[in-house]
Amino acid sequence: MKRTGMRAALLALAVMLASTACAGWGGGVGGGGANSINVLMVNNPQMIDLQRLTAEHFTKDTGISVNFTVLPENDVRDKISQEFSSQAGQYDVASLSNFEIPIYARSRWIAPLDQYIAADPAFDQKDILAPMTTSLSGDDGKIYGEPFYGESSFLMYRKDVLAAAGITMPAKPTWQQVADIAAKVDGAEPGMAGICLRGQPGWGQVFAPLTTVVNTFGGTWFTADWQAQVNAPEFRRAVQFYVDLVRAHGEAGAPQAGFTECLNNLVQGNVAMWYDATSAAGSLEAADSPVRGKIGYAPAPVVETASSGWLYAWSWAIQAASQKKDDAWKFISWASSKQYEQLVGQEIGWSNVPAGKRASTYENQDYLAQAGAFAGPTKAAIESADPRNPGVQPRPAIGIQFVDIPEFPDLGTQVSQDVSSAIAGLVTVDQALDRGQQLADDVAERYRARAEGGS
Structure with a gap:
């Protein structure tokens, strides 16, 4: 497909995915500086938990401050499409679903993550459920997104x-x-x-x-x-x-x-x-x-x-034009990590864990004590999905x-x-x-x- 044709088709994505705008919160991009990144994300409850935990458990450890813009689903899809199609680099990370990620990858709006995954063995990509990895990969076989939570x-x-x-x-x-x-x-x-x-x-x-x-x-x-x-x-x-x-x-x-x-x-x-x-x-x-x-x-x-x-997943992707990709990956690798799930379980409650993405979640006895009735069927449903x-x-x-x-x-x-x-x-x-x-x-x-x- 010609690049011009793809861009024209993708520019229509904002219209197709948007509905009447609603008032959100989070405002515009704030902060700035060498040790900060800008994240544009949906206002789902698990994301709001993340926003509350970031300063104390990510910024304090890494020195990287995170400026969040948080919007309702239809509005955030619209804004992400506009921002990433322009490639202005204003936002470093965005929450995208497995519907958008292959399309955005095809248009080179988002960066492949393979080099960061390879350099960060602690992230443990093999622990990510295989259908999630498949659905967040591009036509070139590279990984363009990491799941925050998923479902079947x-x-x-x-x-x-x-x-x-x-x-x-x-x-x-x-x-x-x-x-x-x-x-x-x-x-x-x-x-x-x-x-x-x-x-x-x-x-x-x-x-x-x-x-x-x-x-x-x-x-x-x-x-x-x-x-x-x-x-x-x-x-x-x-x-x-x-x-x-x-x-x-x-x-x-x-x-x-x-x-x-x-x-x-x-x-x-x-x-x-x-x-x-x-x-x-x-x-x-x-x-x-x-x-x-x-x-x-x-x-x-x-x-x-x-x-x-x-198969559905809210996931993280890095804008191709971002000048802070290394710091963006540090945020993603923390937000989608086993350690973050443990943090949510301990700080907020195990029923609030952003599950549905890692095999290890379904071996965690603390999580299973709360989710035992449906954890096995959920994991089996995701693992059997073939996108x-x-x-x-x-x-x-x-x-x-x-x-x-x-x-x-x-x-x-x-x-x-x-x-x-x-x-x-x-x-x-x-x-x-x-x-x-x-x-x-x-x-x-x-x-x-x-x-x-x-x-």
Whole structure:
């Protein structure tokens, strides 16, 4: 792909990833000086913990002060895209997900980390879970990001409800088995639905779980040679199954339900099962959770693939134009280290540890004492995720629950709106996917043209 073409496409990423701006905190870049770095990051709770711990436990030891700019997710994606595309070097480090990192690496907005990893054996790259390393690597095989915390997806279910119905959850359930169980436990308790599945529009909402269903049903957004497959039989069967299941046995208000709504439904006893992010388990097993100890965890349901869980990670990357890459690496290697996890466990609590990235986390007895119910299933879900081969056919880009191209946020969101309408009963699945096929083919045509032009 020509550099000019890639830059033009990537400059659109800010628009595609952004939504209406919200007021954040953290202000602009402050401080400065030879012994300081500027970090731009998302305002997730684990990041705020990091911000609080940095001065006392990183700056005091290294002499490197860290100036944080902290923003909500949509705003930070927008600002990072703008800042890194300009390569002004104002920010040294940014929090990026495994969606952005391969794209940014392709455009040379971020620096490879291999030389720092090689010179810092204490960081122990081999301890990073292999799918994380794969998803944070570029087309050239170099590592461009280090995970701060990560997740996959699995099936969460009320053990007591299934037991009362005489149902045993299979060790590796298929989607048909899950649908059968949902039908049997629908109404098992007053007001309880069989399952919660996201229906809220958005490439990161309904299509996070739904694309994993498409993958294991044998579908894909695009073939390896950029042929759109949104209304192909396999994609269609997967979406029809998902829509039928949530309409028949899903939660109330499904077309508006996202991660938070499903979490609340399971916690409040409104649903018997939920397929979603492994990160939800911490809330389900919190000390004040009414379902603590009542939840079982099974692998993401499958059809034609051996596994189907997604893969997501908030990670650190260094801007290519940074003049302080050595100090930036020192910060990253501390923030993503085993020692930092230990620090969080001791200072804040083991349930707050930014997990999902290191094998050693799942051998830490202090962590397991708090997370024992879901630690093993979480690690197994992440380790079984294959971001380069998530389905039954070759793919043109890395990604499990997304296609790692700048156009996907816009494409996925547009198609999701019609899928959500199908869940609401306003359009048919065929109508939704036929419109989606047109949108996907517009994207595919551009990539085919570039390939044919030798760019």
